[in-house]
Amino acid sequence: xxxxxxxxxDQLESGPWPSFVSDIKxxxxxxxxNPKGLDYQIPVDCPEDLLGVLELSYEExxxxxxxxxxxxxxxxxxxxxxxYCDQPEKFPGVAHFHTVRVAQPAAKYYHSKFLRDxxxxxxxxxxxxxxxxxxxxxxxLLGTQTPQLEEIFHELTHKMNVDLGGSGSNLRTPEACLGxxxxxxxxxxxxxxxxQLTMDYQDELHRPAFPYKFKFxxxxxxxxxxxxxxxxxxxxxGTWKDDIKIDQDAVKAYVGGEFKPNxxxxxxxxWGKFDIQKEVVDLCPSKCMSWDGSKLSIKTADCVxxxxxxxxxxxxxxxxxxxxxxxxxxxxxPVVDGAQMGSLLVPFISCEAPYDDVxxxxxxIWDWWMEEGKNRERVGETMKRLSFQKLLEVTDTEAAxxxxxxxxxxxxxxxxEEEVPGGWDRDLAAxxxxxxx
Amino acid sequence: xxDKDVIIDFLKSKSAAKSKFYFKDFTDLFPDxxxxxxxxxxxxxxxxxxxxxxxxxxxxxxxxxxxxxQSHAEGED
Amino acid sequence: xxxxxxxxxPEKPMEGRITxxxxxxxxxxxxxxxxxxxxKWLYHEILEPGVLLHVAESGDKVYTVRVGGTRxxxxxxxxxxxxxxxxxxxxxxxxxxxxxxxxxVEDEATMKALRDDLNSRKFAGGSYKFPVGGTGAGVxxxxxxxxxxxxxxxxxxxxxxxxxxxxxxxxxxxNMRLPAPVRIALACCINMCGAVHCSDIGLVGIHxxxxxxxxQWADKLCEIPLAVAACPTAAxxxxxxxYNGEKVNSVAIxxxxxxxxxxxxxxxxxxxxxxxxxxGIAIMVGxxxxxxxxxxxxxxxxxxxxxxxxxxxxxxxxxxxxxxxxYAANANKYExxxxxxxxxxxxxxxxxxxxxxxxxxIDDFRDPAYYTWRQSTQFKF
Numbered sequence: 097x098x099x100x101x102x103x104x105x106d107q108l109e110s111g112p113w114p115s116f117v118s119d120i121k122x123x124x125x126x127x128x129x130n131p132k133g134l135d136y137q138i139p140v141d142c143p144e145d146l147l148g149v150l151e152l153s154y155e156e157x158x159x160x161x162x163x164x165x166x167x168x169x170x171x172x173x174x175x176x177x178x179x180y181c182d183q184p185e186k187f188p189g190v191a192h193f194h195t196v197r198v199a200q201p202a203a204k205y206y207h208s209k210f211l212r213d214x215x216x217x218x219x220x221x222x223x224x225x226x227x228x229x230x231x232x233x234x235x236x237l238l239g240t241q242t243p244q245l246e247e248i249f250h251e252l253t254h255k256m257n258v259d260l261g262g263s264g265s266n267l268r269t270p271e272a273c274l275g276x277x278x279x280x281x282x283x284x285x286x287x288x289x290x291x292q293l294t295m296d297y298q299d300e301l302h303r304p305a306f307p308y309k310f311k312f313x314x315x316x317x318x319x320x321x322x323x324x325x326x327x328x329x330x331x332x333x334g335t336w337k338d339d340i341k342i343d344q345d346a347v348k349a350y351v352g353g354e355f356k357p358n359x360x361x362x363x364x365x366x367w368g369k370f371d372i373q374k375e376v377v378d379l380c381p382s383k384c385m386s387w388d389g390s391k392l393s394i395k396t397a398d399c400v401x402x403x404x405x406x407x408x409x410x411x412x413x414x415x416x417x418x419x420x421x422x423x424x425x426x427x428x429x430p431v432v433d434g435a436q437m438g439s440l441l442v443p444f445i446s447c448e449a450p451y452d453d454v455x456x457x458x459x460x461i462w463d464w465w466m467e468e469g470k471n472r473e474r475v476g477e478t479m480k481r482l483s484f485q486k487l488l489e490v491t492d493t494e495a496a497x498x499x500x501x502x503x504x505x506x507x508x509x510x511x512x513e514e515e516v517p518g519g520w521d522r523d524l525a526a527x528x529x530x531x532x533x
Numbered sequence: 534x535x536d537k538d539v540i541i542d543f544l545k546s547k548s549a550a551k552s553k554f555y556f557k558d559f560t561d562l563f564p565d566x567x568x569x570x571x572x573x574x575x576x577x578x579x580x581x582x583x584x585x586x587x588x589x590x591x592x593x594x595x596x597x598x599x600x601x602x603q604s605h606a607e608g609e610d
Numbered sequence: 611x612x613x614x615x616x617x618x619x620p621e622k623p624m625e626g627r628i629t630x631x632x633x634x635x636x637x638x639x640x641x642x643x644x645x646x647x648x649x650k651w652l653y654h655e656i657l658e659p660g661v662l663l664h665v666a667e668s669g670d671k672v673y674t675v676r677v678g679g680t681r682x683x684x685x686x687x688x689x690x691x692x693x694x695x696x697x698x699x700x701x702x703x704x705x706x707x708x709x710x711x712x713x714x715v716e717d718e719a720t721m722k723a724l725r726d727d728l729n730s731r732k733f734a735g736g737s738y739k740f741p742v743g744g745t746g747a748g749v750x751x752x753x754x755x756x757x758x759x760x761x762x763x764x765x766x767x768x769x770x771x772x773x774x775x776x777x778x779x780x781x782x783x784x785n786m787r788l789p790a791p792v793r794i795a796l797a798c799c800i801n802m803c804g805a806v807h808c809s810d811i812g813l814v815g816i817h818x819x820x821x822x823x824x825x826q827w828a829d830k831l832c833e834i835p836l837a838v839a840a841c842p843t844a845a846x847x848x849x850x851x852x853y854n855g856e857k858v859n860s861v862a863i864x865x866x867x868x869x870x871x872x873x874x875x876x877x878x879x880x881x882x883x884x885x886x887x888x889x890g891i892a893i894m895v896g897x898x899x900x901x902x903x904x905x906x907x908x909x910x911x912x913x914x915x916x917x918x919x920x921x922x923x924x925x926x927x928x929x930x931x932x933x934x935x936x937y938a939a940n941a942n943k944y945e946x947x948x949x950x951x952x953x954x955x956x957x958x959x960x961x962x963x964x965x966x967x968x969x970x971x972i973d974d975f976r977d978p979a980y981y982t983w984r985q986s987t988q989f990k991f
Contacts, residue, residue: 104921108770109735111777116680116769118733123684135612143684146759153758153767154920157886161762163876165587165594166604170623171579173586173593179760180607182879192607195760199633207639208692208701215685215692220614228683228705231753231804238682238760242609243613250618253628264586264593265556269633271707276649277640278664278672278714285649287636298630303579304586304593305556305572318901322707325906326808326899358944360656361746364787367943379944381903404903404944411653429802431871432842434978435908437808466568471555472592472842551835580624589840589876591801606831606879 098124099141100148104155120147123224134220138189138241142223145189146239149181160187167194167242169249173304175260176245192241193223196248197234197261199294202287202314203274204229210256217251232311233271234261259298266304270294272314273321280410281403282316283334283419284447290314292451293458306462307469307478317415318403324424324438329475330458331424331438332447336416339396340405346412347372347392358408376405420446423457425487426476436476439484441491443498457491464490485510536563536574541583544597552601553587553594641702641714643672659786660742661725673721674714677728677740678751678776678783681709682759682769690731690739698724708751708793710744746786749779749934754796755804757815763872764798765815765889771923772796775813778927779934789941789950792934793898800871808897810947811930812909817870819888820863824880825851829859832878837861840873890917891926895933896948904949912959914970929965936963957990 098121108117124143127136139145149160164178177195184191198214214235218224223239230236240248252258261269270293273279275286293312294301300310313324316334324331349355350370356363357370372392377385384398385405392412394405406413423445424438445453461475464487469478479487488495513520534542539562544554560571575595578584585598603609619625637645647666654664662674680687691711695703698720704712713728715721728740744750752775755761757768775794782788795806798815806812828834834848838861845867851860861874861881872883893916897909912933916926933947940962941950951959960967973979 105770106735107921108773109733109737111736111773112738112741112780113773113776113783114678114680114739114741115733115735115737115773116682117773118735118737119680119682119684119687122686122734126684126686135614137611137614150758150767154770157889157918157920158884159758159762159764161758161760162879163590163762164603164607164609165589166585166601166607166609168586168588170627171576171629173579174588177588177590178607179762193760201634201639202636204705205636205639205641205644206703206705208695208703210634210639211688211692211703215688218685224685226683226685226688227681227756228679228688228709228711229681231755233707246618246620246623247614247616250616253631254617257631258634259629259631263590264588265591266593272636273707274704276651277636277644278651278674280651280653280664282649291633291636295632298632301632302630303572303576304588305568305575307555307557309591320899320901320906323805323808323899325901326897327805356655358746359654361786361791362943363656364659364747364785375943379903402901402903407902408944410655429797429805429807431801432869433976435805435807437906437908463568466560469557471557471839551833553833553836582623589873591803591876601833602831 098147099144100151102147102151105147105151117147120225127224132219137221137244137247138223142189142193142239143225145187146193146223146225149183149187149190152183152186164194167245169245169260172260172302174263174266174302177263179239190239193239194242194245196222196237196240196245197230197263197269198237198252199259199261199269200229200233200235200271202270202272202290202294203277204233205277213256217248217256221248221251232261232268234269260302262301264304265306265308266302266310267297267300267306268309268311269301270312270314271322273316275314275316279316281319281334281406281415283336283415284316284421286314286316286332286334288449289332289447289451289454292449293455296455300462306466308472308474310462310475318401319407326427326437328427328438329425330461331427332421332454333424334419334421334447335401335444336419337444338416338418340394340399340416341414342392342394343412343414344391347409348390350409350412355409355411359410376408379404420444423454425461426474426479428474428476433477433480436480439479440499441487441493443496460491461487537578537583539563540574540578541597544600548597548600553596555592555594559595639702641672641700643670643716644714646670647672656746656786659748659784660745661721662745670716672714672716673718674712675721675725675728675742676706676710676712676744677742678744679705679709679711679740680769681754687739694724694727698727708744708753710751711740741780741783743783743785747788747790748784748786749782749788749792749794751783752776752794752796753804753806755798757798761798763801763875763883765817765870765884766798766891766918767920768796768798770920771813771891771926774923774927775930778931782934788934788938789943790946792937792947794930800869807894807908808899808906809909810895810898811933812894812897813926813930814892814894815889816892816915817872817883817885817889818915819883819885820845820865820868820870821872821875821881821883823861823863824882825853825858825860828861828878828880831880834859834861837874837878837881840877842871842873843867843869846874886918890915892916893926893929893933896951898946898948903944904946907948909948910956911971912963912965914968933963933965955990
């Protein structure tokens, strides 16, 4: 018998998509049965109380959670988010229900041993409920009480050799696409760059000293599977400089219908016979391709590496060999001044470990932003406030036409004094000798 | 005055109005030091249990340990 | 309950403390075929919805079976995933950025057995536990935030509306018959901790009423200067008010400046923002992150407000399904939702979908607004 009646939530158990309500109920039943005979360190019925308070929200259409800012583990400024229920008497199991962020391996490859060990800690010391994963990438352990926080941290670090993730005004847990581990488009080792930079910047991740949050994301190619350009302050997106490699026989196999276009991604509808002219050449954004009926040609100098032709004919076209990445800076979600996409700063950077050239760019941006950024200002907003030119200046980057979509359409140029012959100290007497008042 | 005392005195002088401050409020106390040096001082004070972090989830602030109204309100003291 | 110590000594927090060790290394849990062919993959193919084949230069093959998962997930569920990984995949398993789970095997027969096993598992309530799908030109799993399950400033739930939307578009998760991939995401308030601003269809919880001010408690629960500083639009100011015949410290809110972000409530529980009849969801469409064919773009608001209708959000799911259907019927192959809307013009988008264009959909927020107005005589009647 369930502790709370949940007639509204029960309606989320039907339908084909996996039901989180059914899942929480099975955890509630598991804890009630306690097959491992655990001495649960937080209330055994907390999943039931979570369903109870959620049912109340479904009745009233209002949340019942409050934020708590003090809780954490000693010495770290992030990794724990405090939560309190505003109906603690009705739902004592979730009166205090804090979240713990655990650092995930880049691109989220696991072995069951790791996951089972984590589940065992969370079974004993938490609610048994998680998020797999949080939006930024962390494993999120959802709901425990303050006295358990240090115990969980101790067990994570001592028994599982794993650390907490980030929260607050610090470097957030970085994440990468699966890159070279299982993708032929990856232009560099995204997972390795993610891992190395995460390790090198542990202090920035755990001890907040930035004006606001700062995110790294690493995409292996311009398809952008981890959304680096849209979601990270510092986006590293794989690209290449030389020719797209063409296997003309394989191109013919696509044209002849032997290979399914787009790796079979459109196979659920009859789109007609594959038409390379219409589906590839004509859709090329920079019109750098041509097809003469037997040979596909690409003018590399005109290619903007959008990935469309490669995505459409992955067995025939391959990324070039001179590989690296572009760096785009300043993406963020809308609050306050509107959403921002990352802006291109470095067109091409080689991506060889230990990534000192990438770190140099990062650290120059941080030094500037820590000095000039206002409280709660993302670096993209600092860029808007102080100008893209300023970003170029602090990163010792020379302005180039690829930095903009188009040149400015107003002539209000802020010249620097040293750019103007003779400077700004002018000789008034000499002027007056030529002009009356 | 020792650098750490500058920080503690600043926090005590403001305690009637507010108990938590952004990182930048501390860099303003040390115009001759870079942000990384100021961070080292704050980290030491946190490790010595003089200061503690406060996090809104998206931002983080520093304050004297136990100061402010929330600890008591949530029964965390 | 007897407290079980992990070995941590609260008297000496620094004793034996391990810090700054970071995550496990990414290659620690690679399946052997992944480890062996790292950086040497040649091409891939989607064999059927939810099943990928990757072929390496060595000729090695890896079959991946992708299933949708609930982001809010119990350890009982994770342990079942572990059991499946142990049975078929040597214990290896991975998650994707969009809350999908991927199981990898090296031969076709095992792939088929695994796929059928995953499709056969159901929760007691009747829903699939691990539906296979989410690949190619279809709808993949939604990324979303916490909602009423665990957040203090949500304007809607997250897991619930996601369940309802995915139920409604389930056939598109199981098929690859759309013109291009459609990425749907939900953020339960405008802060978008799960950034949804570049999604084909972005669902965003919105509040429509400024916070209330609990003058009795403001000065007792909060530090007024912190609540004031938290406001991104400087709408909150300190003030003194009469409460029960006494002068108390509190705040005043300039209501027409409030953008309903809830930041002040984060700092001060005496400024609650949630409101059952005010809160709801806006629908944004046409964003994308990929650089394929066209540049990445932001999603645009096409429905300014839909009320919260728990537990099944029927107006929301109907509207999302309708937008998806009109897009599927009208867009060209490879054309993302936003590229289709741009090609036909947004006037035509509203005409074709029948969605009502209202003044709420015209940008009036600061500088970028002007660039969205029409400075041309070219338009469609």
